[in-house]
Amino acid sequence: MGKLICAGLGPGDPDLISLRAHRAVTGAKDVAYFRKAGRAGQARRIVEGLLRPDVHEHAMEYPVTTEIRFDTVEYNDALAHFYDDWAARLQGILAARDVVVLCEGDPFFYGSFMHLYSRLRGKVEVEVIPGITGMTGCWTASGQPITWGDDVLSVLMGTLPEDVMQARMAEADALVVMKTGRNLPKIRSALQATGKLEAAYLVESGTMPGQRIRRLVDVEGECPYFAIVLVHGQGRRPEIAE
Amino acid sequence: MGKLICAGLGPGDPDLISLRAHRAVTGAKDVAYFRKAGRAGQARRIVEGLLRPDVHEHAMEYPVTTEIRFDTVEYNDALAHFYDDWAARLQGILAARDVVVLCEGDPFFYGSFMHLYSRLRGKVEVEVIPGITGMTGCWTASGQPITWGDDVLSVLMGTLPEDVMQARMAEADALVVMKTGRNLPKIRSALQATGKLEAAYLVESGTMPGQRIRRLVDVEGECPYFAIVLVHGQGRRPEIAE
Numbered sequence: 462m463g464k465l466i467c468a469g470l471g472p473g474d475p476d477l478i479s480l481r482a483h484r485a486v487t488g489a490k491d492v493a494y495f496r497k498a499g500r501a502g503q504a505r506r507i508v509e510g511l512l513r514p515d516v517h518e519h520a521m522e523y524p525v526t527t528e529i530r531f532d533t534v535e536y537n538d539a540l541a542h543f544y545d546d547w548a549a550r551l552q553g554i555l556a557a558r559d560v561v562v563l564c565e566g567d568p569f570f571y572g573s574f575m576h577l578y579s580r581l582r583g584k585v586e587v588e589v590i591p592g593i594t595g596m597t598g599c600w601t602a603s604g605q606p607i608t609w610g611d612d613v614l615s616v617l618m619g620t621l622p623e624d625v626m627q628a629r630m631a632e633a634d635a636l637v638v639m640k641t642g643r644n645l646p647k648i649r650s651a652l653q654a655t656g657k658l659e660a661a662y663l664v665e666s667g668t669m670p671g672q673r674i675r676r677l678v679d680v681e682g683e684c685p686y687f688a689i690v691l692v693h694g695q696g697r698r699p700e701i702a703e
Numbered sequence: 704m705g706k707l708i709c710a711g712l713g714p715g716d717p718d719l720i721s722l723r724a725h726r727a728v729t730g731a732k733d734v735a736y737f738r739k740a741g742r743a744g745q746a747r748r749i750v751e752g753l754l755r756p757d758v759h760e761h762a763m764e765y766p767v768t769t770e771i772r773f774d775t776v777e778y779n780d781a782l783a784h785f786y787d788d789w790a791a792r793l794q795g796i797l798a799a800r801d802v803v804v805l806c807e808g809d810p811f812f813y814g815s816f817m818h819l820y821s822r823l824r825g826k827v828e829v830e831v832i833p834g835i836t837g838m839t840g841c842w843t844a845s846g847q848p849i850t851w852g853d854d855v856l857s858v859l860m861g862t863l864p865e866d867v868m869q870a871r872m873a874e875a876d877a878l879v880v881m882k883t884g885r886n887l888p889k890i891r892s893a894l895q896a897t898g899k900l901e902a903a904y905l906v907e908s909g910t911m912p913g914q915r916i917r918r919l920v921d922v923e924g925e926c927p928y929f930a931i932v933l934v935h936g937q938g939r940r941p942e943i944a945e
Contacts, residue, residue, distance in 0.1 A: 606817040
């Protein structure tokens with residue numbers, strides 16, 4: 462009976478993979494990863510050149526992405542069947558050998574792996590290897606600490622309704638907004654309403670080739686879905702003597 | 704002229720260090736790390752057995768910890784001079800060679816390194832290597848995803864006033880509370896008031912020997928300062944077919 466290993470791969474730079482995840486990836490005979498149909502997939506891209514030549518690859522292609530609104534019955538059904546199906550297929554492989562699921566960032570932080578985990582937990586042995594989150598890669602790339610002292614950090618999804626987003630933004634000292642893309646105008650508007658727009662940065666492809674960091678006020682239009690908006694905290698700290 | 708490299712070491716398990724940080728640590732001729740006087744220090748403990756035999760170690764011992772309240776002038780002055788002094792000493796070493804500062808977790812996430820960074824930035828070359836945060840190690844250890852769908856995650860310090868803590872807890876879907884220790888009774892009270900106590904976990908020594916995970920309702924008294932309280936989000940997800 463094999464083990465299901467989920468390897469958190471970190472924010473994108475393969476050099477930021479942990480020792481344990483690196484061993485799991487380079488030794489794997491079966492790897493599985495999520496991706497949009499017709500795309501390479503971010504997790505797969507991170508491990509390019511690291512896999513065994515005889516590895517079996519299982520690309521788990523989402524049946525829907527943005528064609529159906531996520532709050533519809535159709536979307537829920539399509540996704541539920543997709544995860545059910547892949548859980549069953551991986552369980553079949555696991556009867557014979559280990560499977561390593563590749564996940565960008567950290568698997569338990571807004572990751573798709575948890576949908577397999579909730580279906581296979583208790584049925585097969587599972588090991589989850591944490592990873593550096595995408596947001597951690599982005600705030601490091603920004604060259605500024607995200608939080609000091611007693612700062613409250615809030616992590617928000619760009620998919621939230623604008624009134625909820627705005628209320629949460631008003632209360633936080635430091636902010637991370639993920640799932641940006643077409644939500645960027647809404648995010649910008651909520652930041653403006655809470656007086657935080659001037660302090661906001663947009664980080665695209667953090668830690669990866671093509672990394673780009675701009676003040677959000679200098680950005681026009683939309684951005685890639687995985688770009689992250691940051692507002693750094695300015696909390697308590699001992700003064701710097703001049 | 705040497706380079707100041709800050710290596711984020713992750714949550715505690717040395718196997719969770721990134722490839723890049725591992726190279727920096729094992730190759731270092733000079734390492735510096737913060738610790739309480741008379742203690743081994745968490746960052747130093749993580750790299751036990753990894754350092755060169757001829758490494759120069761610079762233990763940066765905090766002049767005060769809990770003897771002086773952090774909101775006093777005395778505390779601010781003592782810390783400010785401490786960071787000024789070590790920034791100057793490291794700058795002296797950097798004139799000749801690289802220095803690797805060891806940091807548990809991620810350097811830009813509530814870390815002490817940022818006090819050196821703010822003093823030396825622009826004067827010397829600096830490289831910051833992100834790490835897996837302590838909270839990521841803890842939620843992985845808890846065996847449950849911390850966030851799903853559109854969950855709002857808020858990270859709070861146990862040092863916050865109870866009314867502020869309670870207000871922030873009320874608004875979040877998923878919670879991480881750090882700097883627990885003697886603040887645990889206050890944290891418990893705020894969780895109780897917001898109806899989240901039953902769902903809260905206390906994780907001590909996450910990913911390390913002695914790791915211990917309990918429901919917070921089963922914990923009496925205080926806990927170590929670095930223990931972390933978690934409330935997992937229960938956000939939107941496709942249903943599991945039965």
